[in-house]
Amino acid sequence: xxxxxxxxxxxxxxxxxxxxxxxxxxxxxxxxxxxxxxxxxxxxxxxxxxxxxxxxxxxxxxxxxxxxxxxxxxxxxxxxxxxxxxxxxxxxxxxxxxxxxxxxxxxxxxxxxxxxxxxxxxxxxxxxxxxxxxxxxxxxxxxxxxxxxxxxxxxxxxxxxxxxxxxxxxxxxxxxxxxxxxxxxxxxxxxxxxxxxxxxxxxxxxxxxxxxxxxxxxxxxxxxxxxxxxxxxxxxxxxxxxxxxxxxxxxxxxxxxxxxxxxxxxxxxxxxxxxxxxxxxxxxxxxxxxxxxxxxxxxxxxxxxxxxxxxxxxxxxxxxxxxxxxxxxxxxxxxxxxxxxxxxxxxx
Amino acid sequence: xxxxxxxxxxxxxxxxxxxxxxxxxxxxxxxxxxxxxxxxxxxxxxxxxxxxxxxxxxxxxxxxxxxxxxxxxxxxxxxxxxxxxxxxxxxxxxxxxxxxxxxxxxxxxxxxxxxxxxxxxxxxxxxxxxxxxxxxxxxxxxxxxxxxxxxxxxxxxxxxxxxxxxxxxxxxxxxxxxxxxxxxxxxxxxxxxxxxxxxxxxxxxxxxxxxxxxxxxxxxxxxxxxxxxxxxxxxxxxxxxxxxxxxxxxxxxxxxxxxxxxxxxxx
Amino acid sequence: xxxxxxxxxxxxxxxxxxxxxxxxxxxxxxxxxxxxxxxxxxxxxxxxxxxxxxxxxxxxxxxxxxxxxxxxxxxxxxxxxxxxxxxxxxxxxxxxxxxxxxxxxxxxxxxxxxxxxxxxxxxxxxxxxxxxxxxxxxxxxxxxxxxxxxxxxxxxxxxxxxxxxxxxxxxxxxxxxxxxxxxxxxxxxxxxxxxxxxxxxxxxxxxxxxxxxxxxxxxxxxxxxxxxxxxxxxxxxxxxxxxxxxxxxxxxxxxxxxxxxxxxxxxxxxxxxxxxxxxxxxxxxxxxxxxxxxxxxxxxxx
Numbered sequence: 001x002x003x004x005x006x007x008x009x010x011x012x013x014x015x016x017x018x019x020x021x022x023x024x025x026x027x028x029x030x031x032x033x034x035x036x037x038x039x040x041x042x043x044x045x046x047x048x049x050x051x052x053x054x055x056x057x058x059x060x061x062x063x064x065x066x067x068x069x070x071x072x073x074x075x076x077x078x079x080x081x082x083x084x085x086x087x088x089x090x091x092x093x094x095x096x097x098x099x100x101x102x103x104x105x106x107x108x109x110x111x112x113x114x115x116x117x118x119x120x121x122x123x124x125x126x127x128x129x130x131x132x133x134x135x136x137x138x139x140x141x142x143x144x145x146x147x148x149x150x151x152x153x154x155x156x157x158x159x160x161x162x163x164x165x166x167x168x169x170x171x172x173x174x175x176x177x178x179x180x181x182x183x184x185x186x187x188x189x190x191x192x193x194x195x196x197x198x199x200x201x202x203x204x205x206x207x208x209x210x211x212x213x214x215x216x217x218x219x220x221x222x223x224x225x226x227x228x229x230x231x232x233x234x235x236x237x238x239x240x241x242x243x244x245x246x247x248x249x250x251x252x253x254x255x256x257x258x259x260x261x262x263x264x265x266x267x268x269x270x271x272x273x274x275x276x277x278x279x280x281x282x283x284x285x286x287x288x289x290x291x292x293x294x295x296x297x298x299x300x301x302x303x304x305x306x307x308x309x310x311x312x313x314x315x316x317x318x319x320x321x322x323x324x325x326x327x328x329x330x331x332x333x334x335x336x337x338x339x340x341x342x343x344x345x346x347x348x
Numbered sequence: 349x350x351x352x353x354x355x356x357x358x359x360x361x362x363x364x365x366x367x368x369x370x371x372x373x374x375x376x377x378x379x380x381x382x383x384x385x386x387x388x389x390x391x392x393x394x395x396x397x398x399x400x401x402x403x404x405x406x407x408x409x410x411x412x413x414x415x416x417x418x419x420x421x422x423x424x425x426x427x428x429x430x431x432x433x434x435x436x437x438x439x440x441x442x443x444x445x446x447x448x449x450x451x452x453x454x455x456x457x458x459x460x461x462x463x464x465x466x467x468x469x470x471x472x473x474x475x476x477x478x479x480x481x482x483x484x485x486x487x488x489x490x491x492x493x494x495x496x497x498x499x500x501x502x503x504x505x506x507x508x509x510x511x512x513x514x515x516x517x518x519x520x521x522x523x524x525x526x527x528x529x530x531x532x533x534x535x536x537x538x539x540x541x542x543x544x545x546x547x548x549x550x551x552x553x554x555x556x557x558x559x560x561x562x563x564x565x566x567x568x569x570x571x572x573x574x575x576x577x578x579x580x581x582x583x584x585x586x587x588x589x590x591x592x593x594x595x596x597x598x599x600x601x602x603x604x605x606x607x608x609x610x611x612x613x614x615x
Numbered sequence: 616x617x618x619x620x621x622x623x624x625x626x627x628x629x630x631x632x633x634x635x636x637x638x639x640x641x642x643x644x645x646x647x648x649x650x651x652x653x654x655x656x657x658x659x660x661x662x663x664x665x666x667x668x669x670x671x672x673x674x675x676x677x678x679x680x681x682x683x684x685x686x687x688x689x690x691x692x693x694x695x696x697x698x699x700x701x702x703x704x705x706x707x708x709x710x711x712x713x714x715x716x717x718x719x720x721x722x723x724x725x726x727x728x729x730x731x732x733x734x735x736x737x738x739x740x741x742x743x744x745x746x747x748x749x750x751x752x753x754x755x756x757x758x759x760x761x762x763x764x765x766x767x768x769x770x771x772x773x774x775x776x777x778x779x780x781x782x783x784x785x786x787x788x789x790x791x792x793x794x795x796x797x798x799x800x801x802x803x804x805x806x807x808x809x810x811x812x813x814x815x816x817x818x819x820x821x822x823x824x825x826x827x828x829x830x831x832x833x834x835x836x837x838x839x840x841x842x843x844x845x846x847x848x849x850x851x852x853x854x855x856x857x858x859x860x861x862x863x864x865x866x867x868x869x870x871x872x873x874x875x876x877x878x879x880x881x882x883x884x885x886x887x888x889x890x891x892x893x894x895x896x897x898x899x900x901x902x903x904x905x906x907x908x909x910x911x912x913x914x915x916x917x
Contacts, residue, residue, distance in 0.1 A: 021619035034541030041533065060533055069531035073643050076689035081361025082730060083689045087643045094620035119900070120885035123625060123639040130623040182618050227914050240547040240575045240582075243523060247530035254889035257882045261514060261690035263393045263506055265359050268690025274531070275890075279523040280573045282890065285880035287715045291915065295573060301892075304914065309895020330538060330547055330582050331575075360688070362724050515724070516691065516717045 002174040004188040005195050011163070011170060015048040017185045018096055022133075025065060026051040026098035027058055045098070053099050053165075056142050059328065061104055061250035065095060066111070066128045069247070069274050073124065073257070076268040083268075091127035101139040103147045103322040105155035105162075107250035108132075112158070113314045115253060124272070125253075133178060136162035138202075141209040144323030146336050148207075149214040152320040166198045212323065214336045215343060219317075220308040222343055227300070231341045236296020238331040243276030245302070245325035245333070251318050252276070277302045303338060357396065357513075364513050370402030370414035371445075372435055374428045375455050375482070376421030379499045380446035387502040394506055397513050415440045416512070418495075422448040422455045423483040436489040441512070444485045445505075447498040447567045451601035454498070456482040460598065484601065493518060496568035498600055501553050521551040524571035525564050529555035537563045543588050545596050548574035548603075569602025576606045642885065645687055645732030646672050651707075652727060656793050659713050660758075661723065662699070665731065666707040673706025676736075680743060680765035681876060681904040684708065684735030685884050688725075692718035695881040697903070698736065699761045701768035708733075711761040711793065737884040739904040741874050743769050746846040747776040752833070754783045754859055756826055756851025760793050762876045762903075763850050771804045778844070781807045781833055785826030785855075788812055789819045809833065827858055834866050842866050847873045849907075860907045873907040 018024060026045045029038045029052050040055040042062040063069075068090070077084045108129070115125040136159040139145075147153045155162060161179035163170040171191060174180050191199075246252040256275040261268045275282060278298045283291035292298045310318035319335065326334030357364045371381055381403070387394070401411040417439035423429050436442055447453040459481050461467050468476050485491050495505055504520075511518050521527070525546035529536075532555050537544040544563030546555065550571045557564050570576065576597070583593045597603045625639055635641045652664040665686075667673040678684075680702050687693035694716065700709035712719050722731075743766060751770060755763045763782075770780055782801065786792055789812055801808050811822040811829045822829060834842075847863050849856045856875045863873055879891035879898040891898040894914035905913070 017618050021617060031535055031540075033535075033539040039535055039539065059535070059539075060530070064533070078360060078689065080358070083360065085645060085689065085732065087640075089625070092622070094622055096620070115887065118886065119636040120642060120887065121637065121639055122885075122887050123642050126639060127625045130625055131620075133620055178620070185618055224914070238575075238578055240524070240526075240579060241571075241573050242526035242547040244526050244530055244547075247527070253887070255882065256888065256890065257693065259687075259690050259692045260507070261359060261510060263390050263397070263510055265357055265364075265393075270687075270689075270693070275888075276523075276527065277889065279527065280571075281522045283880075285878070291879070295575070297915075301895075301915075305889065305892065305895045309892070312895065328536065330536075331578060359690070360725070361729070362721070514691070515720055 002180065003191050004172045004174065004183060005166070005169050005191040006172065006183075006186060006188040007169055010186040010188070011053075012048045014182070014186045015051070015098065018098075018182065019046055019048075022096050023093060024096045024098050025062060027055040028052060029055075042097075051098060053137055054140075055099070056140070057101070057145075057322065057324065057327075059324070060248050061107065061322075061324070062097060062100065063250060065097075066108070066125060066132070067253055067274065071124060071272045073270045073272050075270075078261075078266055078268060089123050089127035091124075091131055094131040094133060095128075096133045096135070098135050099137045100134055100159070101322075102136065102155040103139075103145070103152050103320040104250050105134060105136050105158045106147075106152035106320045107322070108134075109155075109158040110251050110310075110314075110316070110318055110320065111253060114310075134159040134161075135179075138162075138164045138206065141206060141211070142323070143211055144327050144334070145210065145321060146212040146214050146323060147321035148210045149212075149216055149336075150317055150319050150321035152322075153207075153210070164199060164202060166195065166202055169195075171195060171199050212321075212336050214321065214339050216307075216317065216339075219339065219343075220311045223304055223308045226342050227304075229342060231338075231344075232296045232300045235333055235338055235341070236294060236299050238333060239278060239295045239299050240331055241278050241280060241295050241298065242330075243279050244328050244330075245278065246276030247274065248324040248328045250320060250322060250324070251306075254282075277305065299333070303342075307339070359514060364397070367398055367416050367513070368401045368411075368414045369398045369416040369418065369509075370411070370435075370439070371400070371404070371418045372402070372420070372431075373404070374419070374421030374432065374449075375424040376446065376448045376453065378420060380420045380495075380497075381418075383499045383502045384505055387506070390506060394509065397509060412438055414438060416443060417441070418443045418445045419449055419485055420445045422452045423485065423488050424455060424480060425478050426480065427478075429483075429488050432485065432488050441492045442485070442489065443493040443495060443508075444491045445495050446500050447496060447569070447600045447602065449485045449491075450494045450496055451569055451604065452482045452484045453600055456484075456601040456604070457598065458482060459601075482601075494520075496520070496550060496602075497553055498567035501556070504552055522572040523551055524574065525549045525551045525553065525555050525558070525568075527551050528553070529558045532559055534558045537561075538586060543583060543586075543592055543596060545579075548576050548579045550574075563596075565596050565599050566602055567600045569600070570606070576603060576608050580608050643734075645734050646676065648731055648733045650725065650727055650729045650731060656711065657791060660711055660793060663710050663712055663722070664700075664707065665710065665733065667733070668730070670706075676706040678702055678708070678736035679740030680769050681740035681762060681874075682736040682738050683881075683884070683899075683903060684710075684733050684737065685881070686710065686718065686722075687732035687734070688718055688721055689732070691721045692716065693732075693734075693882075694718045695737075695884060695899075697762035697765075697876065699764045701772065702765060703768075703772055709764075711758075711764075713758065735884060737881075738899055739902055741766050741848055741904055743773075747773075748844075749777065750779040750781075750841060750845040751777055752781050752783065752830075752845060752847040752863075754826070754830065754847060754849045754851075756785050756855040756859075757787070757791065758793075759850030759852075759855070759876075760784055761850075763848060764794060766848055767801065767806070770806065771801070774804055779807070779841075780805070781809060783809045783811075783826060783830050783833065785811045785813070785829070788814045789816050789821075807833075826855065827862055830859065830862060834862070837866075839867070842868050845872065849873060849875045853877075860910075864907075870908040870911065871906045874904055875907060875910055876903045877905060877910070878903065 545566035546564040882888040886900040
């Protein structure tokens with residue numbers, strides 16, 4: 001691993017050099033909530049000053065850039081009784097992600113396991129993922145962040161460079177030669193021993209700030225044991241089955257496919273739409289049978305997939321602990337509380 | 349308004365039947381029908397799929413020979429009920445078009461008053477007219493299809509007609525508006541301190557109101573498996589008054605079936 | 616150096632000869648296939664014979680009994696179907712289809728010669744070779760005969776590799792019986808055909824009752840040598856295979872030798888969309904064919 005250190009003002013130079021030749025996506029402020037706290041979102045940026053590198057978290061992850069909510073898998077030209085299928089992976093240019101937190105980088109690493117490295121890799125994801133240049137940035141843990149419990153508080157790979165705020169300078173970890181070459185455009189130095197000490201001090205400070213926790217000990221087994229537990233019913237009674245938790249989740253990838261004929265009858269399309277396992281029709285089959293008609297059985301399935309099924313397949317959970325689902329859930333269903341209640345048996 | 353009597357359309361070599369359709373309106377603003385005519389880009393394609401034989405807003409010819417009847421509006425007078433029954437007899441498929449036809453719509457707000465005579469006096473004063481409690485179409489006749497919304501979403505109507513012609517099933521979303529609102533990357537209105545019925549209202553409008561920073565009023569009625577009871581509790585906890593919540597749930601009549609709404613006004 | 620990222624074209628990066636399971640371009644690729652014949656089996660079900668158009672693709676398309684494919688009609692829909700024909704025929708499949716949704720309704724309107732799209736084959740199959748030298752019980756309830764017809768064809772073509780073969784097939788009524796025209800040939804191939812209907816009509820001279828009654832008669836009074844050397848393939852509704860497998864288990868037939876096929880609604884067939892998950896297991900990758908021991912360990916399977 002190669003480390004460098006540079007003055008904060010150099011980051012602006014780096015941005016401007018990169019933005020001159022590439023599309024850049026970064027966290028910006030899009031409004032304020034009713035308590036006057038800023039609301040952040042990932043969006044395309046051309047002005048360095050609009051990027052808020054000290055952002056807490058975004059409501060939605062940068063998902064639309066690698067797992068769009070709606071995406072045409074293929075289109076058809078229809079002529080008489082014949083048809084022609086055209087496949088487009090919907091990626092045509094590289095994107096630079098300027099300032100992703102470790103949780104969001106780890107989310108991509110998790111998605112890679114199922115969408116890139118497993119059998120039948122998904123080209124629509126691969127095409128976008130292979131065209132991402134990621135600049136990670138350290139974060140300040142928020143009260144809802146339980147990434148530490150999920151082992152996602154630091155990112156070890158899945159980015160090109162990662163910057164850490166050391167007061168007047170940034171400490172940078174370089175993972176790819178592309179990043180190394182980009183950094184030649186600004187003034188950087190070899191970090192000295194005192195910088196290493198500063199870095200370690202800052203990491204220790206950050207570690208102290210984590211408050212939310214999830215006990216994941218034996219969780220896969222406990223979820224199996226408590227499959228019939230009443231606590232699921234209690235959470236199900238609250239669930240609005242609105243799908244928000246899946247939409248704000250950086251790792252939810254489940255989808256549905258719909259085929260539509262265009263109104264001119266000359267073309268048709270096959271569209272992939274991100275779906276949520278909490279929606280009523282998620283497990284509905286032709287003929288109308290629903291394998292999970294109750295809200296609690298769908299909510300349970302969500303936890304089961306994230307914290308058991310994925311663990312079984314990839315030895316890690318499909319949750320990075322970003323806390324977005326709990327923050328966005330109007331019914332206040334939060335992962336740490338749900339898991340604590342399952343572990344605690346009937347009492348809540 | 350009449351499209352060319354062109355040769356019958358086909359899809360993948362399968363000839364498509366071109367149904368005769370008619371549009372009718374009862375107590376309503378006729379805004380739903382206007383939506384259909386407004387869709388200029390695709391209007392001609394749409395008209396080539398069907399043969400419109402009756403559309404007062406757009407043409408003068410009239411015919412009672414139709415297979416699909418699109419009926420807008422709610423039933424507020426007895427003569428309307430009779431006319432609707434006739435339409436039902438003529439039509440193979442009767443489509444309730446818009447929230448008034450599906451649930452009574454805004455018109456049904458008067459039903460919350462117990463005394464219709466008091467309502468008449470308040471509304472019409474010295475010029476009383478014949479008016480009865482508002483009924484949705486299905487309270488008078490059988491309804492085959494419902495197109496929700498106030499107003500309806502023209503893209504949805506086109507899709508439904510296309511599906512009828514192709515023999516595909518009509519799949520109106522079962523999930524709530526939140527799903528579309530998140531896909532549109534809107535800021536949640538509750539974060540802004542605004543009330544919104546998005547979490548319990550049937551999607552399909554592409555979160556039209558929240559896209560424009562307005563909370564959902566539930567014009568499309570409840571999503572399937574809508575958790576109305578808990579939603580009400582959440583809204584109360586967020587500081588919205590019973591009045592604010594009921595006003596929204598009541599507005600279009602879609603949530604009338606829920607016990608949370610079984611309250612009437614003092615008159 | 617100009618700090619400009621180069622677009623990575625994942626298509627051109629692909630090595631030429633890839634296994635289908637790792638080949639990015641196979642993900643959404645559909646074989647163009649022609650409906651060469653259609654034959655109505657009952658009021659509800661029709662058998663479609665579908666052949667891949669391109670001869671080279673036809674040669675390469677092979678499957679094992681129990682696997683499924685995705686059938687697509689552009690703009691109308693795509694849905695999974697179990698392959699119901701002999702695995703020794705490449706590039707041509709028979710699908711028994713019930714009118715139940717957009718795709719199947721439209722399919723009933725198209726004629727011979729129509730071009731459809733197929734993707735696959737997907738999922739696991741019945742381990743036919745592992746069963747060589749053993750007795751086989753092929754047990755089907757209702758539409759369960761559809762996925763069973765492929766292993767039956769395999770058994771017919773490799774009859775010398777199997778010992779006693781029994782088909783136990785139960786339906787609601789005689790009108791619901793599928794593939795009646797093949798029964799004689801099955802019997803001539805030395806397969807014991809045991810059919811039972813729940814409700815007879817005046818013309819019915821066979822057994823009436825539950826499928827498990829017939830199965831009981833076959834299993835009772837055999838020696839351990841029979842039970843220990845018997846494989847069972849069970850297809851039908853979950854309630855049915857639960858009863859059947861429990862009965863087989865009572866006779867000490869090992870659970871790893873009982874195979875069932877689970878039916879779920881796949882949208883992708885490749886372990887991505889999660890719509891077919893049972894508990895957290897992808898039916899499309901780890902199934903649809905599971906041994907009964909695995910099914911017992913799946914949450915929400917039965």
